[in-house]
Amino acid sequence: MECLELKERISAMIDGEALPAEVRMVEEHLAACAECRAIERRMRSVGAGVARIEGEVPAGFRDALFARMEAENLIPRRRSLFVFSLRWAAVPLGAAAALALFLFMSGGKGKDAVMPPEPVPRVAQSPTAAPAPAGIAEDASKRLPAVAGREREKSVASAGAGQEPLSPEDRDIIANLDLLEDPAGIDAPGEVDEMEIFVPSGRRQG
Amino acid sequence: MRTDEELMELYRKGSRDAFEELFARYQGKLVHFAFRMTGDQAKAEEAAQETFLRIARAAFTWQPKAKFTTWMYTIARRTTLNFLRDEKDEAEKVPIQPGEENEDGSPALQLAGPNSLGPEEMAWSAQIQERFVESLQRLPETYRSAFILNRGEGLSYEEVASVLGVTVQAVKSRIFRAREMLMESLSELLP
Numbered sequence: 001m002e003c004l005e006l007k008e009r010i011s012a013m014i015d016g017e018a019l020p021a022e023v024r025m026v027e028e029h030l031a032a033c034a035e036c037r038a039i040e041r042r043m044r045s046v047g048a049g050v051a052r053i054e055g056e057v058p059a060g061f062r063d064a065l066f067a068r069m070e071a072e073n074l075i076p077r078r079r080s081l082f083v084f085s086l087r088w089a090a091v092p093l094g095a096a097a098a099l100a101l102f103l104f105m106s107g108g109k110g111k112d113a114v115m116p117p118e119p120v121p122r123v124a125q126s127p128t129a130a131p132a133p134a135g136i137a138e139d140a141s142k143r144l145p146a147v148a149g150r151e152r153e154k155s156v157a158s159a160g161a162g163q164e165p166l167s168p169e170d171r172d173i174i175a176n177l178d179l180l181e182d183p184a185g186i187d188a189p190g191e192v193d194e195m196e197i198f199v200p201s202g203r204r205q206g
Numbered sequence: 207m208r209t210d211e212e213l214m215e216l217y218r219k220g221s222r223d224a225f226e227e228l229f230a231r232y233q234g235k236l237v238h239f240a241f242r243m244t245g246d247q248a249k250a251e252e253a254a255q256e257t258f259l260r261i262a263r264a265a266f267t268w269q270p271k272a273k274f275t276t277w278m279y280t281i282a283r284r285t286t287l288n289f290l291r292d293e294k295d296e297a298e299k300v301p302i303q304p305g306e307e308n309e310d311g312s313p314a315l316q317l318a319g320p321n322s323l324g325p326e327e328m329a330w331s332a333q334i335q336e337r338f339v340e341s342l343q344r345l346p347e348t349y350r351s352a353f354i355l356n357r358g359e360g361l362s363y364e365e366v367a368s369v370l371g372v373t374v375q376a377v378k379s380r381i382f383r384a385r386e387m388l389m390e391s392l393s394e395l396l397p
Contacts, residue, residue: 011382015356017363039389042396046388047357049338055241055250057233065229065255074262076222 010040210274218265242354243286245339253289257282279369341391352377353384
């Protein structure tokens with residue numbers, strides 16, 4: 001085979017595109033032909049040279065492309081981390097703000113908002129009864145329950161003057177206000193309910 | 207790892223991450239390809255960016271049966287040629303010969319230089335790269351595309367044939383012609 005006819009096959013062999021039979025034929029020829037071996041070497045060189053040519057990807061290449069794509073609506077926009085954070089923090093922030101607003105609006109009553117309200121006799125809640133001055137109620141709440149109960153009894157009695165007469169049940173409640181506010185007085189020493197001692201433990205638990 | 211075709215499917219369904227992955231895989235290859243084709247860094251950047259945009263715009267016309275890289279290089283080549291044509295229209299300073307299949311090699315570019323080294327042996331310098339790039343630009347576009355797609359981008363003859371829309375035999379012939387012309391124009395640099 002002439003060398004010129006073989007050159008195209010040498011090129012294909014270098015590229016890994018020659019058939020096995022063609023490769024064998026070319027290799028046999030190259031083994032015996034110095035000129036074609038030189039051509040093969042030069043052919044490989046130009047291929048390797050082209051593969052080494054490279055452009056540069058500039059730093060802003062990606063950002064510029066994605067900005068254009070977003071402008072053309074070719075790609076969904078990436079949400080920023082700040083937006084995500086704000087969205088997820090909105091619920092707890094809103095709850096905290098509402099709580100702070102509630103505490104602020106309640107002002108001096110903040111203590112009442114947090115602590116359970118002190119039991120107030122039904123008489124004091126009567127719609128016709130005049131509300132006790134805030135200062136008195138506040139002082140009473142700071143004192144011991146029994147003292148506060150007596151004072152409340154007096155204030156209720158004075159507030160109830162000129163009002164409808166109390167029912168026997170209400171009078172009974174007022175008379176026992178001390179006991180209601182200080183349950184320890186019920187179980188005074190020496191007045192232990194003996195029946196309770198013999199109550200089976202299972203029933204106590206039940 | 208997802209294939210290119212799977213990523214394209216995901217992008218078509220609206221996945222930004224899928225396109226980001228494709229971009230990460232091929233940004234370098236497309237810039238290199240456009241630079242080899244044009245020999246101009248600025249044009250290579252523009253052509254590569256335009257190629258990505260065209261891929262995104264044409265994503266819904268892409269057939270999942272087609273290999274993504276073949277489709278991508280088809281777009282890249284056309285985009286790059288448009289850039290070269292635009293430049294030619296504007297300045298008429300890039301002589302691209304009409305590459306015919308049976309055309310003989312054009313007169314070789316005579317390069318000055320004392321060295322006679324192969325790329326594997328010589329220290330690759332900017333100057334030598336410039337000479338290679340210059341010689342590539344002198345090739346007929348049909349030869350240049352075939353040779354760059356095969357040697358530069360690693361496409362098989364069959365894939366090159368698909369990109370160029372010609373037969374495998376035509377690709378084989380074009381690559382051989384390109385080699386002959388480059389060997390002639392770079393004779394002083396080659397062993």
